[in-house]
Amino acid sequence: xxxxxxxxxxxxxxxxxxxxxxxxxxxxxxxxxxxxxxxxxxxxxxxxxxxxxxxxxxxxxxxxxxxxxxxxxxxxxxxxxxxxxxxxxxxxxxxxxxxxxxxxxxxxxxxxxxxxxxxxxxxxxxxxxxxxxxxxxxxxxxxxxxxxxxxxxxxxxxxxxxxxxxxxxxxxxxxxxxxxxxxxxxxxxxxxxxxxxxxxxxxxxxxxxxxxxxxxxxxxxxxxxxxxxxxxxxxxxxxxxxxxxxxxxxxxxxxxxxxxx
Amino acid sequence: xxxxxxxxxxxxxxxxxxxxxxxxxxxxxxxxxxxxxxxxxxxxxxxxxxxxxxxxxxxxxxxxxxxxxxxxxxxxxxxxxxxxxxxxxxxxxxxxxxxxxxxxxxxxxxxxxxxxxxxxxxxxxxxxxxxxxxxxxxxxxxxxxxxxxxxxxxxxxxxxxxxxxxxxxxxxxxxxxxxxxxxx
Numbered sequence: 001x002x003x004x005x006x007x008x009x010x011x012x013x014x015x016x017x018x019x020x021x022x023x024x025x026x027x028x029x030x031x032x033x034x035x036x037x038x039x040x041x042x043x044x045x046x047x048x049x050x051x052x053x054x055x056x057x058x059x060x061x062x063x064x065x066x067x068x069x070x071x072x073x074x075x076x077x078x079x080x081x082x083x084x085x086x087x088x089x090x091x092x093x094x095x096x097x098x099x100x101x102x103x104x105x106x107x108x109x110x111x112x113x114x115x116x117x118x119x120x121x122x123x124x125x126x127x128x129x130x131x132x133x134x135x136x137x138x139x140x141x142x143x144x145x146x147x148x149x150x151x152x153x154x155x156x157x158x159x160x161x162x163x164x165x166x167x168x169x170x171x172x173x174x175x176x177x178x179x180x181x182x183x184x185x186x187x188x189x190x191x192x193x194x195x196x197x198x199x200x201x202x203x204x205x206x207x208x209x210x211x212x213x214x215x216x217x218x219x220x221x222x223x224x225x226x227x228x229x230x231x232x233x234x235x236x237x238x239x240x241x242x243x244x245x246x247x248x249x250x251x252x253x254x255x256x257x258x259x260x261x
Numbered sequence: 262x263x264x265x266x267x268x269x270x271x272x273x274x275x276x277x278x279x280x281x282x283x284x285x286x287x288x289x290x291x292x293x294x295x296x297x298x299x300x301x302x303x304x305x306x307x308x309x310x311x312x313x314x315x316x317x318x319x320x321x322x323x324x325x326x327x328x329x330x331x332x333x334x335x336x337x338x339x340x341x342x343x344x345x346x347x348x349x350x351x352x353x354x355x356x357x358x359x360x361x362x363x364x365x366x367x368x369x370x371x372x373x374x375x376x377x378x379x380x381x382x383x384x385x386x387x388x389x390x391x392x393x394x395x396x397x398x399x400x401x402x403x404x405x406x407x408x409x410x411x412x413x414x415x416x417x418x419x420x421x422x423x424x425x426x427x428x429x430x431x432x433x434x435x436x437x438x439x440x441x442x443x444x445x
Contacts (some may be wrong), residue, residue, distance in 0.1 A: 137379055138434065145441045158442040162407070163435060169404045173397060176427065202434065210427040216271040220362065223369050 010179055036201055040136035041143060044088040054080040059087060060254035091143055099148050099258040103216045109153075112137065112230070113144060125164040137200040138165065171195060172203050176210025212242075274418050277364065279315040284329040287320065310343045314363070316358035318370050328374035333357055334364055336377045336384070352395060352415040361389060361419045396420060398430060409436055 031037040057079030089097075097104040111117060112134040120128060130137045141161045145154055175196060199207060262267040280298065286309050293302035309329055312320070332338065333356035345353045357363060364385055372378045403411045403417050409432055
């Protein structure tokens with residue numbers, strides 16, 4: 001599975017780039033190798049098929065009777081999967097079967113983007129635990145908007161994402177500019193903080209970048225900036241490795257010479 | 262200010278700040294030294310002259326000179342600046358675009374040459390905190406407004422350096438989120 005996923009995700013990107021929408025294309029190319037981006041296309045979406053699909057009956061595991069014996073499983077393999085079946089597909093597959101050209105299924109918006117959750121975001125987005133609900137909230141949302149669903153709802157989802165970020169921004173900024181007093185500590189330590197643990201992945205990155213600027217200033221105040229640091233902290237190990245390598249090759253050469261003799 | 266666009270991190274800001282001139286009083290004599298940026302000297306004992314900060318630091322560390330406190334680093338100047346900053350809603354112009362970094366460098370090298378140095382350090386910290394609070398408020402309102410650019414004046418290089426990457430990332434996110442809003 002893990003072997004297959006990046007491939008399928010990238011094929012999704014290719015088909016996206018073939019579409020005429022230039023703005024989304026340039027955005028997608030930017031994130032082409034981004035692991036976060038690939039991961040955010042793995043989220044599952046509840047779908048309902050509109051057509052019969054032959055030979056895919058085995059996908060419908062739980063739907064068939066649980067008492068299935070071997071014969072039944074064999075027959076399931078070649079059986080068609082019928083329309084109106086409800087299944088969960090990863091985003092990258094939904095993207096292919098559920099756009100304006102290929103309308104093979106309908107899908108349900110993920111809970112985090114549904115109307116009831118959108119109202120919570122409008123009320124106060126700062127208290128929502130994005131990390132728990134959708135660790136790649138913004139990326140996932142941006143992907144979802146490429147799917148084919150109601151235009152008004154689409155707009156509402158997009159506006160919700162924007163205002164969510166704008167509202168939550170102040171918290172992120174305040175945190176990244178304030179925790180520096182205990183400088184030198186690992187940024188990862190703060191991930192257990194009760195507010196920072198609510199940030200989604202992008203927000204955490206933003207927080208870390210803000211912190212880096214302030215840690216730099218902290219170093220300035222402590223007169224640590226002038227200390228010359230060797231480029232690449234593991235410089236010694238590299239030279240050690242080189243030594244090992246040369247030792248190895250000379251030993252090998254000697255052995256070869258011995259064998260020749 | 263356009264030079265500051267090329268400054269990457271705080272080390273480079275500090276490096277560039279050391280090109281600023283300061284006045285020192287040497288205790289040795291030496292003919293003029295010709296440098297790429299200009300000639301320095303001649304050095305005469307007890308005669309004040311302007312040298313680049315990096316040279317001043319070097320001379321000070323080998324006990325060959327003493328600093329003359331720059332005009333912008335006196336207690337009176339800084340407290341006037343602080344008052345102006347408190348009264349003004351916007352940023353007020355600083356006497357030097359490297360002021361925070363220079364004061365830090367000078368006071369770490371030659372604290373004894375700066376009269377009232379410890380108090381200046383305190384008041385500088387107040388000034389910094391005040392400006393930072395203003396900076397945070399204005400960044401927040403920029404993000405909330407959804408605009409992708411804003412005109413800022415009188416920011417010092419360190420302040421720009423601090424927020425550059427952070428703001429860049431946030432603004433990019435805003436831009437991308439605005440792009441995906443479907444048109445009517």
